[in-house]
Amino acid sequence: MLDIGVALIGNPNVGKTSLFNALTGARQHVGNWPGVTIGKKTGTCTFRRKYTINITDLPGIYSMSARSPDEAVANEFITTADIDVVVQVIDSTNLERNMYLTTQLLDMGRQVVLALNMSDLADARGDTLDVNKLSDFLGTPAVRVSATEKRGLDDLLSAIVVASNREKTARPLVNLGQKVEPLVQEIERDLRQYGGITSSARWSSLMLIEGLIEPGDLVKDKEIAERIHASLRKVDREDIEMAIVDRRYEKISSVLAGIYRRGEGKRSLSDEIDKVVTNKYLGIPIFLVLMWGIFEMTFVVATPFMDAIDQSFSWLAGFVSENMQLEWLASLLGDGIISGVGFVLVFVPNIFIMFIMLSLLEDTGYLARAAFIMDRLMSKIGLHGKSFIPMLLGLGCNVPAIMATRTIEDPKSRLITILTSPYISCSARLPVYVLFAGIIFPRDAGTVVFVIYLLGIAVAIVSALALRKTLLRGEGTPFIMELPPYRVPSAKSTVIHMWEKGSMYIRKAGTVILLGAVMIWALASLPWGVEYGAEASYAGSLGHLLAPLFAPLGFDWRIVVALVFGFLAKEVVVGALGVLYGAEEGQGLEENLQNGMSASASLGLMSFVLIYTPCIATLGVIWKETRSVKWTAFSIIYSLIVAYAVAFVIFTIGNVVW
Amino acid sequence: MSLVLGLVFFTLGGLSILAYFLGEEWPAYVSSNGNLMLGLALIVVGAIFLTGVMRFRSDMDGEAFLIVGCMVGLSISLVTLLALLADASEAYLLMSEDFVDWVPMDDFTPAMPMMIPCAAILWYKLREFKTVKRSSS
Numbered sequence: 001m002l003d004i005g006v007a008l009i010g011n012p013n014v015g016k017t018s019l020f021n022a023l024t025g026a027r028q029h030v031g032n033w034p035g036v037t038i039g040k041k042t043g044t045c046t047f048r049r050k051y052t053i054n055i056t057d058l059p060g061i062y063s064m065s066a067r068s069p070d071e072a073v074a075n076e077f078i079t080t081a082d083i084d085v086v087v088q089v090i091d092s093t094n095l096e097r098n099m100y101l102t103t104q105l106l107d108m109g110r111q112v113v114l115a116l117n118m119s120d121l122a123d124a125r126g127d128t129l130d131v132n133k134l135s136d137f138l139g140t141p142a143v144r145v146s147a148t149e150k151r152g153l154d155d156l157l158s159a160i161v162v163a164s165n166r167e168k169t170a171r172p173l174v175n176l177g178q179k180v181e182p183l184v185q186e187i188e189r190d191l192r193q194y195g196g197i198t199s200s201a202r203w204s205s206l207m208l209i210e211g212l213i214e215p216g217d218l219v220k221d222k223e224i225a226e227r228i229h230a231s232l233r234k235v236d237r238e239d240i241e242m243a244i245v246d247r248r249y250e251k252i253s254s255v256l257a258g259i260y261r262r263g264e265g266k267r268s269l270s271d272e273i274d275k276v277v278t279n280k281y282l283g284i285p286i287f288l289v290l291m292w293g294i295f296e297m298t299f300v301v302a303t304p305f306m307d308a309i310d311q312s313f314s315w316l317a318g319f320v321s322e323n324m325q326l327e328w329l330a331s332l333l334g335d336g337i338i339s340g341v342g343f344v345l346v347f348v349p350n351i352f353i354m355f356i357m358l359s360l361l362e363d364t365g366y367l368a369r370a371a372f373i374m375d376r377l378m379s380k381i382g383l384h385g386k387s388f389i390p391m392l393l394g395l396g397c398n399v400p401a402i403m404a405t406r407t408i409e410d411p412k413s414r415l416i417t418i419l420t421s422p423y424i425s426c427s428a429r430l431p432v433y434v435l436f437a438g439i440i441f442p443r444d445a446g447t448v449v450f451v452i453y454l455l456g457i458a459v460a461i462v463s464a465l466a467l468r469k470t471l472l473r474g475e476g477t478p479f480i481m482e483l484p485p486y487r488v489p490s491a492k493s494t495v496i497h498m499w500e501k502g503s504m505y506i507r508k509a510g511t512v513i514l515l516g517a518v519m520i521w522a523l524a525s526l527p528w529g530v531e532y533g534a535e536a537s538y539a540g541s542l543g544h545l546l547a548p549l550f551a552p553l554g555f556d557w558r559i560v561v562a563l564v565f566g567f568l569a570k571e572v573v574v575g576a577l578g579v580l581y582g583a584e585e586g587q588g589l590e591e592n593l594q595n596g597m598s599a600s601a602s603l604g605l606m607s608f609v610l611i612y613t614p615c616i617a618t619l620g621v622i623w624k625e626t627r628s629v630k631w632t633a634f635s636i637i638y639s640l641i642v643a644y645a646v647a648f649v650i651f652t653i654g655n656v657v658w
Numbered sequence: 659m660s661l662v663l664g665l666v667f668f669t670l671g672g673l674s675i676l677a678y679f680l681g682e683e684w685p686a687y688v689s690s691n692g693n694l695m696l697g698l699a700l701i702v703v704g705a706i707f708l709t710g711v712m713r714f715r716s717d718m719d720g721e722a723f724l725i726v727g728c729m730v731g732l733s734i735s736l737v738t739l740l741a742l743l744a745d746a747s748e749a750y751l752l753m754s755e756d757f758v759d760w761v762p763m764d765d766f767t768p769a770m771p772m773m774i775p776c777a778a779i780l781w782y783k784l785r786e787f788k789t790v791k792r793s794s795s
Contacts, residue, residue, distance in 0.1 A: 269725075269784070269787045272719075272721065272722040272725060272726075273722065273725065273726055273729075275719050275722040275723075276706065276719075276722050276723050276725075276726035276727075277726060279709075281709075282702070282705065282706060282709065285702045285705070286702065286706070286726075286730060288702075289698075289699045289702050289703075289730060289734070290730070290733070292695050292699060293699070293733055293734060293737045296695075296696075296737050296741065297737055297740060300737075300740070300741040300744050300745075301740045301741065301743075301744045302744075303744055303748065304744050304747040304748050304751070304752055307748065307752055307754060308752060311752075443691075444693075444694075444695075446695075447693075447694065447695040450695065
């Protein structure tokens with residue numbers, strides 16, 4: 001078998017990951033909005049039983065001039081990795097903009113193969129393109145593919161094999177003109193004299209001219225480095241940069257002039273829908289209506305499934321308690337594991353329904369519009385719509401949401417987004433809202449859950465504003481985002497997305513939640529001989545120790561114990577409540593909570609769970625992304641203070657209202 | 659068409675909000691059970707249609723508002739219909755104690771029948787788009 005190394009590169013949202021999945025059989029997450037892939041992914045495919053093709057999928061970039069951390073990943077890989085062929089995935093409906101990157105890749109001396117994806121959409125619009133002539137003009141193979149329909153894949157793999165055998169030399173497509181070309185060649189001569197560079201001399205000189213790298217970083221010979229410095233000082237670099245961009249686009253236009261014709265601008269349904277959903281006045285209300293619909297479905301439609309699961313676990317717990325000979329084992333299984341883990345699993349239908357709805361919004365392309373309409377609001381607090389995408393991802397889990405901030409170029413904006421993303425309620429917190437809203441506000445449960453989610457967005461926005469005005473002062477950067485066309489989501493991809501996100505909840509039930517339930521059971525059962533869940537147990541002692549701190553919020557000791565264990569994972573809060581409240585004789589959990597919690601304390605608790613210290617996994621990723629103990633500690637302390645303050649205000653006002 | 663749908667959705671939303679604040683025990687098929695958020699959602703749909711009317715008058719994009727109004731209206735109708743089906747399964751499949759006296763009319767809101775005109779208009783309009791696309795290729 002012959003090994004071929006391939007990198008998939010291209011603009012955001014052109015279908016790189018769809019092509020990666022189609023070629024390798026992987027199931028990496030794809031989404032209809034820019035910035036889904038934030039790190040590189042690798043996979044393998046075999047072709048003609050002769051070639052093993054190792055494929056690396058990279059984050060989307062518009063050009064090789066990296067600005068944000070995710071763009072840097074792609075840039076560094078293409079520049080330094082030992083790969084045979086670079087496959088640039090191109091959106092066939094937007095050739096001109098996509099080919100800007102092509103001109104840069106050709107300057108780099110990489111073997112490039114163009115995969116003209118979304119050719120079906122271009123055909124539907126009436127576009128015509130002579131692919132053979134395009135290949136001839138560029139001197140590099142171009143292949144029509146449709147990743148979603150798996151068409152043209154064999155042709156693409158054949159082109160990759162052929163390209164891997166060609167000599168690697170820079171074949172610059174663009175003559176950069178009288179103003180730039182002499183300077184490029186002058187620096188190229190210096191770099192060749194130095195000899196120690198890894199990428200093509202032409203590309204390295206262009207990086208130096210565009211200020212993407214300093215001469216001293218690239219050239220260790222001081223004399224040559226100084227000569228390059230002197231050459232660069234002679235020209236206005238901003239002027240030169242503009243000239244390079246102009247020349248590249250002029251060349252692209254001249255290449256496409258005779259071989260490409262864009263279909264007549266017929267009415268597109270995407271454009272028609274966008275006129276309304278991005279409307280200045282109606283955009284946000286429509287977004288809110290859709291979000292309310294999701295939470296109404298999450299609560300109301302899931303209820304019969306929840307009840308069915310609840311009945312099954314109640315029966316199981318009763319069966320175990322009655323039939324186990326060993327009392328402590330019966331208690332561990334019945335009161336600890338089944339009550340704790342089972343009570344968490346009751347909320348699986350809610351989680352899955354919420355994710356199926358969010359997957360539908362994501363796959364249709366609506367989430368990109370949500371970021372666009374929120375940009376107006378975000379820009380007022382010094383952030384931009386790009387910061388809203390990680391926040392929306394936070395509805396699933398805050399860990400990928402924080403990782404998605406790598407798409408944000410400005411370090412201060414990125415840090416603000418990292419610190420505020422945990423206030424967007426993740427699915428782990430949903431069971432607490434569903435539980436309390438269902439018991440205390442049965443008539444308006446869906447609306448209460450929706451309001452709690454809105455509160456999370458409000459806390460995130462206010463916190464971002466406060467950080468921007470105090471610790472992280474700075475100007476926001478302009479927001480440019482391409483709105484992808486709406487697509488009808490396939491049932492398969494929607495179910496896969498739902499399963500990817502929802503199954504994490506089930507996996508946690510068997511690991512961290514099980515561990516939490518056993519720990520709480522042990523604390524509620526020990527010291528030996530104490531009545532299970534009594535105030536004299538270790539759990540009771542811990543709860544009573546901290547309870548005075550939380551008395552102003554209306555929380556009793558069992559709530560406090562549950563919140564302490566919520567540091568592990570927020571799902572454990574509900575599991576702990578199941579173990580501690582379910583332990584009281586004669587009454588079920590619902591009756592116990594109804595008797596023990598007022599409406600105002602319940603609302604306060606829901607908001608406290610929403611805001612207080614992120615779980616351990618989220619804290620870990622905050623530290624990893626910021627590399628700062630100071631900001632990680634800030635996240636813990638600030639969240640606790642805000643959570644306490646908000647819960648106190650809600651509890652106090654609630655006591656007056658109810 | 660936009661005007662009629664806009665006024666109907668506005669009225670239904672208004673009734674739901676009114677029932678919420680007055681606390682009157684009107685039947686669900688008039689008041690949508692006094693659901694405040696549903697009322698506000700219906701008013702947003704009404705506003706989309708009525709904005710469309712103004713756009714039609716000035717010969718701009720009115721059709722886009724009609725299509726999106728139908729889409730959002732249909733989504734809300736589906737949510738209310740699924741809520742009814744969920745309660746029906748509580749009452750008839752799980753035999754839950756809380757649903758012993760439940761009858762389908764308890765959950766029947768006026769938003770549900772609105773899915774018929776919304777779906778019909780949407781189907782017609784989307785067919786128009788498909789025809790345009792086919793004739794253009």
